[in-house]
Structures are given as C-alpha cells and as structure tokens.
Amino acid sequence: MSAFWRVVWIVAKKDLAIEARSRELLNTTVFFALSCVIVFSVSFVGEGGDGRALGDAAAGILWIAIAFSGTLALGRTFERERYGDTLRALLLAPGARPAVYVGKLVGVVGLLLATEIIIVPLVALLFQARLFDHTLLLAALLGFGTVGFACVGTLFAAMLGRARSRDVLLPILLYPVTIPVMIAGVRGTAALIQPTPQLDMARLWIMLLLSFDVVFLTLSLWTFESVMTE
Amino acid sequence: MRKAFVPLLAVAGFIFMTAPILVTRAPYESTMGLVQKIFYFHMPPAMLMLLSAIFCGIISAIELIRKRPVYDWIAYAAAELTVLYGALAMVTGPLWARKAWGVWWVWDPRLTMSLLLWMVFVSYLLLRRYGGPGSETLAAGLAVFGMATSPFVYLSVNIWRTIHPLTTVVPTLPVDFALPLWYAFTGFLLLYIALMTLRVRIEEQRALVDQLYLESEE
Amino acid sequence: MSVDFLDLSIRELSRHFGRRRALSRLSLECRAGEIVGLLGPNGAGKSTLLAIVSTLAAPSSGELRYGGRTAHEIGAVLRARIGVLSHDLHLYSELTALENLVFFGRLYGVPDPETVAARALERARLADRGADLVSGFSRGMRQRLALERALLHNPRLLLLDEPFTGLDDASTVALIARLRELRSSGCITLLATHDLDVAEVVLDRAVILQDGKLVAIEPDVRGLRKRYQERLSAGARP
Numbered sequence: 001m002s003a004f005w006r007v008v009w010i011v012a013k014k015d016l017a018i019e020a021r022s023r024e025l026l027n028t029t030v031f032f033a034l035s036c037v038i039v040f041s042v043s044f045v046g047e048g049g050d051g052r053a054l055g056d057a058a059a060g061i062l063w064i065a066i067a068f069s070g071t072l073a074l075g076r077t078f079e080r081e082r083y084g085d086t087l088r089a090l091l092l093a094p095g096a097r098p099a100v101y102v103g104k105l106v107g108v109v110g111l112l113l114a115t116e117i118i119i120v121p122l123v124a125l126l127f128q129a130r131l132f133d134h135t136l137l138l139a140a141l142l143g144f145g146t147v148g149f150a151c152v153g154t155l156f157a158a159m160l161g162r163a164r165s166r167d168v169l170l171p172i173l174l175y176p177v178t179i180p181v182m183i184a185g186v187r188g189t190a191a192l193i194q195p196t197p198q199l200d201m202a203r204l205w206i207m208l209l210l211s212f213d214v215v216f217l218t219l220s221l222w223t224f225e226s227v228m229t230e
Numbered sequence: 231m232r233k234a235f236v237p238l239l240a241v242a243g244f245i246f247m248t249a250p251i252l253v254t255r256a257p258y259e260s261t262m263g264l265v266q267k268i269f270y271f272h273m274p275p276a277m278l279m280l281l282s283a284i285f286c287g288i289i290s291a292i293e294l295i296r297k298r299p300v301y302d303w304i305a306y307a308a309a310e311l312t313v314l315y316g317a318l319a320m321v322t323g324p325l326w327a328r329k330a331w332g333v334w335w336v337w338d339p340r341l342t343m344s345l346l347l348w349m350v351f352v353s354y355l356l357l358r359r360y361g362g363p364g365s366e367t368l369a370a371g372l373a374v375f376g377m378a379t380s381p382f383v384y385l386s387v388n389i390w391r392t393i394h395p396l397t398t399v400v401p402t403l404p405v406d407f408a409l410p411l412w413y414a415f416t417g418f419l420l421l422y423i424a425l426m427t428l429r430v431r432i433e434e435q436r437a438l439v440d441q442l443y444l445e446s447e448e
Numbered sequence: 449m450s451v452d453f454l455d456l457s458i459r460e461l462s463r464h465f466g467r468r469r470a471l472s473r474l475s476l477e478c479r480a481g482e483i484v485g486l487l488g489p490n491g492a493g494k495s496t497l498l499a500i501v502s503t504l505a506a507p508s509s510g511e512l513r514y515g516g517r518t519a520h521e522i523g524a525v526l527r528a529r530i531g532v533l534s535h536d537l538h539l540y541s542e543l544t545a546l547e548n549l550v551f552f553g554r555l556y557g558v559p560d561p562e563t564v565a566a567r568a569l570e571r572a573r574l575a576d577r578g579a580d581l582v583s584g585f586s587r588g589m590r591q592r593l594a595l596e597r598a599l600l601h602n603p604r605l606l607l608l609d610e611p612f613t614g615l616d617d618a619s620t621v622a623l624i625a626r627l628r629e630l631r632s633s634g635c636i637t638l639l640a641t642h643d644l645d646v647a648e649v650v651l652d653r654a655v656i657l658q659d660g661k662l663v664a665i666e667p668d669v670r671g672l673r674k675r676y677q678e679r680l681s682a683g684a685r686p
Contacts (some may be wrong), residue, residue, distance in 0.1 A: 003557075010554050018542045085536030090503055093555045094528035152375060159371060164362035172356055176349040177375050180382035187390050204389060210381050219378055225292045227371045230364060230505035297506075363465050442466045447469065447659070 004102075007095035011103025016110070018080070025111055033119045036065035041126055056190035058127035063145070063185045065119055065135045066112065071171050073111050074157040077104065077228045083162055087161055091228060103156060110151045116142050120153070129193040137202045138192060144209035145185040148216060149178050155220040159227040182209045238424035245417030252410040258276060266327040267358070268322050270410050274418035276319035276344065282312040282422070283347045284414025290370035303433035306427050309354045315422070318346035339387040346383045350376030365440050415419075451525050452604055453515025454480040456636055463496055463660075464627070472660040473510070478636050479493035480604070483627055485647050485669070486640040488657035494640035495535070497657075498607045501638065502532050527603070528556060531603030533611050537594040541583035543575055545593050548582060549600065556601035558633040567661070568596040587614035595623065599630075606630060608639045612646050622641075624650045641662060644673045 016211030018024055044057035072074035075084040090100045120142070125129040131138055156173050191198040253270050286308035323341075324334045333342070349408035350372065357369045456478040463471040465605030471493045471542065478484050486494045499505040501512065512518065519526055532538070539548050539648050549568050555661060569575045574590040582590060591614055600604065612620055627637060627650055641647055647669060654666040656679050666672060666680040 007555065010551065014540070014543070016550050017547070018540065021542060065555075079541075083541060084539045085534060086540055087537055088302045088534070088536075089532075089538035089552070091301045091504060092502060092530070092532055093552075094525055094557065096502075096524055120354070155371070155375075160361070162362075163357075163365060163368065165360045169353075169357060169361060173351045173372055176353060177344050177372075179346050180379060180386045183386040183390060184384075185498055189388075208386055208389070215378060216375070217383075219375060223294060223371050223374065227367050229367075230497065274544055440464070443467050444469045444472070 004077065004096055004099045007093065008103045008106060011090065012106040014109075015077070015104070015107035016114065019111070025073060025076055026114060028070050028076070029111060030115050030118050032072055033065045033069040033115050034122065036068050037061055037119055037126070041062060045127075048135075056186070056193070058123055058129040059186045061127075061157055062120065063121045064181055064191060066116060066142075066146065067121075067182060067184075069115055070108075070112050070146075070153060071122060071174060074108060074150075074153045074174075075167060075170055077108055077111075078157045078161060081159070087158070087207060089193035097225045097228065101158065101220060104158065105150055105154045106152050108131065109147055111149060112146045113143070116146065124179070131189070132195060133191050134197060134199065134202070137146065138189070140187045140194075140206045141185060141209065144190075144206060144213055145181050148181040148209055148212045151213065151217050151220055152178050155224060155227070158224070161228075163186045169184075179219035180212055181209065184212070235424055235427045238420050238427070240426055242417050243422035245420065246373065247408065248419060249414050252413050256410045265326060268326040270327055270414040272319060272322035273411065274302060274415040276283040276323065278317055278418055278422055279312055279348065280344065281316040282315060283351060283380070283433035286312060286351070287373050289320070293370045294367065294374065297338070299436075299437055300430075302370070303350075303430045303437075304372060304426075306358060306366075307429035309351045309369075309373065309420055312351045312430065313355060314425075315349065315418075316344065320348065337387065338391055339384045340432050342387040343380055343384040346366055346390070347380050348374060352380070395445060450528065451522055452529060453517070454604075455515060455633075456605060456638075457513040457516075458497075458501070459511045459513075461497070461500065461507050461512060463493075463500060463505070463508045467658045471500070472505070473501040474657075474660075474662050476655060476662070476665075478638065479634055480634040481631055483631050483637040483639060483650060485651035485654040486638060486657060487642075487644070487654055488648065489680070490657070490662075492657040493660040494657055495516060495609055496660075498532070498534075498609055498638065498640060499511060503606070504528055514562075528601060529604040531598035531606045533595050533598040533600065533606075533608045534575050535609045537590050538597065539594055539637050542581065544579050544581055545569060545585070547574075548593065549597060552597050553600050554607050558601050561600075563598045564600060568600055569593075571626075572596045588616055588619055591615055592619060593624075595626070604635060604638045608637065608641075610641060611639065611642045612641055620646060644676055648672045 040061040044061065046052075057210075078087065081090070091097055091105075093100070120131060123129060133182070153174050156177075157170055160169055160173075163169065182203040188202045188209075191201040191205065246436075249270070253267050256267070286305050289301050289305045289308060293305055327336070328334050354369050354372050354376070357365050357372060361368060458474060458476040458478075461471055461474045462469075464614055474493075474497065486497065496505065500507050514522060514526060514529075535564075543551065546569060549565035549643075550561050553565050554613070558564050566575075566578070569578050572595070574593060576587060577585070577606055585593070592609065595608075595611065598608075611623060612685065614622060620674075624646070630637060631652075639651070648671075651669045651672075652670050654663040654672055655662060656666065656676065656681055658683070662677075663682070666675065666679075
C-alpha cells in the first residue's frame, strides 16, 4: 500500500518541480479563468447601477470558468507527457499503474485549487457575492467539486493520450459525464450567496459531490490499467 | 441469432402496421385529447433508450474485463440504437409537450437525465468515429462512466427542481391505455432486437473480412 | 519482492488493428546473455513487438512468457526487470539530466538514487552537464542519457528501439561496449535497428521482420548486409 503512495508522491512531486520552474500552466490557467469570468460577466450582468449579476449567475460563472480552465489544464498536463512519450515511461514503472493516475490527479487538483484561490475572490468582488460568509462550506463545495471534475477529467485526458482529435474530444466526453458536479457546484454556491443563505441545501450538495467523488474515483482506479493498455 | 432478423422484422412490421388501430380505439385522455396519443410512440423509445444505455454500459464493462471483440460489436450497436431511439423520443416528446403543457421542454429529473445520457452516447459515437485506432477501449470506458453518472444526474436535478415544483406532472396510467402502450412497446422492442442483430452481424462480417484480408497475405 | 527470469519465450504472437497487420504469428526464443537484433524495413513490426514485450501493449493472440510465466501471472513487478530505450527517449525536457535520472531511479525503487544517478551521468559522459535542462541537449546527448535511464535499475531484459540513431562514432563504440558488458552479466537484449554495419558488430543473432512476419533468423551475423537484402526480396517464404 505504501508503495502505491510512494509512486503517487514521486509523480506529483515531479509535476510540481516542473511547474515551479516555469509556472506556465499556473499562469495560463489562471489567466484563462479570469478571461472566462470577465467574458461571462459581460453577458450576464443586468442593466442598472449596482452591476448585480442576473439571478445566480455569479455561481454559474464561477463554475463554468473552473470547468473550462480545467479542461485546458488537463489537456496541457498530458500534452507535456507526450513530448518524450513519458506517459508510457510512467506506465512502464514497476508500481501499480493506477498510482500514476492518482499522481497526475493530485497535480491537476492542485493546479485547479490554486486557480480557484484567485478567481473566487474576483467573482465575489465583481458581483458583490458574499461568498466568504461561509468559507468552510464554500471550500468543501469547491474542494469536492474540483476533485470530482478532475478525477473523471484525468482519466479521460490520459486515455485520449494519443487519439486523433483529442483536443476537442476531451470536452465532448467530459462535460456530459460531469454535469452532476456542475449542478451541485452551482446550486450549492448559489445557496450560499442567497440573501438568506440556505446552509442545509449547501450541505446536501456537498454530500452529493462527496458521493460522486467516491464512485468515480473508484471507477477510474478500476478502469485505468485497462484503458491505458494499447 | 442471425436467423432471427427477418422474423423479428416481420413481426415488428406487423405490429407497427396494426398499432394505429389499437391506438385509435384507445380512450381519449381527459385533459389532452387526441395529442396524448403521441405517447404510444414516445414512451417505448424513451424507455428503450434508457434500457439500451444500461445494456451498453454493462456490455462495455464486460468488454473492459474480457476484451473479446464480440462485446465490442454489441456495445457499438447498443450505443447507436441508444442514440437512435433517444432521438425518436426527443422529437416526439417536445411535440407532445408543446401541445399538452405549452412548453417544448422542462428541466425535470427524468428528462434531463435522458438528455445527458443521450449526449454521452452521441459522444461515444463521435469518439468511435474520430478517435482513431484504439478508441474501442476508450469508448467502453466512456460508456461505463456515462452509465455511472446517470443516477447522479437524476438525483441532482431532482434536488434542484423540487424547490421549483412543476406545473404539470405526467399522469399515471389507467388500464385502458395499457394495452396499446404495451403493444407499441413490443413493436419497438422487437425492432430494437432486429436492428441489434443486424448491426452486430455487420460488425461480425467486417471482422471476418479483416481476418480474410490478413490471412490472404500470409 | 522481486522477480527474475532467464529466458523470454514468444509464441505465435499476433497483433492487428482491423485490417492492418502489425505482427503475424511471430515465434522467438531468447536466453540470458545474448543480444538479439530485430531488423526490417519501416512498418515491419519491430516497434509493435517491443511494445508488447514491454507490457505496454497487448497482443491480439499468441503467448509471451518471461521465464515460463506470463506477464499477467507475474504482475506489475515484472516491469522492474525490464528497461526500455524507445524512439522517443522518455525524458522530461523541463528537468535537468540529473533530475531525470533521480526521478526514474526513485520510481523504480533504486536504493540511493542520487548516487546511482551521478554514476550513470558519468557513464553517459554527461557529468559536467548534470545540472542542465535536457531541452538544451543534442540528440546524441539525449540518447546517451536515455540509455542510462533505461539501465538504472539493472534490468534483466533490455529493449532498445533504434539506439544508434544520432550517435557519433565515439558514442557508438561506447554503446557497443556497454551492450557487451550487459550481455556478459546475463542481460537479454532485444535491439531494433536499421544500421546493418553496427548490427554485424554487436549482435549475436539477427531476426528479420517484414510486414509483421518473421522472415528469417540469422544465427550468424557475419555478412549480414548482403543476406539481409536477399531475405527481404525472398519475401514471405523463409
């Protein structure tokens, strides 16, 4: 068991080391998320002085930005493993192959969480949304939601590794399957920023996200070896 | 299985030819009148789409474990039929809904789940078509994940939409309606099986041709 | 827990992608302490064979046994005894040479990876470039580094795909010497190459593939260049 986590740690640390050097993924992902938020805000902010977003659009904009920038980040993460065909090198290592999956997953989740740390305050600012009144619940929503999205995304991005049309196929495959994450994330966040926050609803959505995470992490671990064998 | 195709098609054809008789003779539903009769051609495809999706998911899971080509053929056929029947349901559904409820679409749990499931299988077909070699295994993974996400979609939309209750609800089914419904359902089911056998046979023949091609160069 | 084996047995191995046949009923036996060459034109199936033997790909039919046991029976630890030098080199351009070696050393559970990596750098004659990013290396330098990466964990089975491409004479000589060393320590080496002159010098046996089929096994590699052309034009009848 500890051999498994050792491999996870080694892979994740390597991704961190590469990223720390250039910060390319972090910078581009964060900036892309920012652009998403701004573009969507322009579309959804209503008429009138206070610039409030229509309805719960703030929550929606946040999660769409996460989904879009997440898709790009996934594509880029596995693009890196294509240069020297290093993904196959990782699969050749003696440990259990799912450990490689978890190692990459840790990197992707870390990247997305770092992005969220920057865009969540931005969304709160732009839409006067009181996101930080219940920081713990918000963190749980974002945390479990990000893990659920990344967990399916990492598997799909890895398995599309050298497929044709992989850039467009990733979102095509990923978005329908992760719709529950989007619904739960958006509705949960919206519940938090209501004039009277609905904490119970938010907790319910968090539970849904948690069960999604458990189911899909398990499924991914089971199927990883199978889909990665040529 | 091969020989069943023509008889299946014949029986299905007979059912479709005679179904309108039963449908006409079925009583009118109180609020919706004539329009409700689309239901007999809407519900069977909708139900079969869901069953077909589950079937594809299960076969794909087996395919990932056992990796025999025949599972791949069946999964591919099931995915195509899911998309076909889903398209049928989603054309007849809104037509009925518009007349019966006044709206083309509602975001209720069942509809949303069906829509998402349909989209998953459309993306399955896109993957098979445009993904290049090796996409059989990838598609099998997708089918399994698609099936796994459906209960979550249903649940999440259920929680979401119960806050805003629907203005109309699909009625429960009195006995008089049941006969034409199940008659039509049987027709669609037999058609499904007939198309499935045909499609699997096509894949089988294709594999056979590939095999002959390979052997001819030995 | 470790595993070891002294022979590699390939029986009736086939791999096809729909209509395209990559390998067709290939049979081959290899023993510890020999260097077997895989020769043949592009598309002959050399890379596919190496991919299957390395456990990255699965065959369509046939059997592959490592010391009498299949990969499935042995499990993931089998990969600890296999080293691969692929065409794409398996190196991270964004890491330094030393970091690459240490990373793979750790991944393979090599004890004291830093020391082993430093020694490997010396063998690759890159000791002075250890702290430089691989992105700045020439093809030949990367090749030398990639070879050392493949050998870090003392594999029993070494799979090399075109290892002599892009090497200068000095490096070629060094690689040949290294392969001979490995042979005497009992390594099984499967080497795919286009370079017939080097093949004559380094191989114990040569296996000629064409269109996925095994066309000839040459137990004696002297005069290989001449016989190679003859074998290929003779086609499918060995």
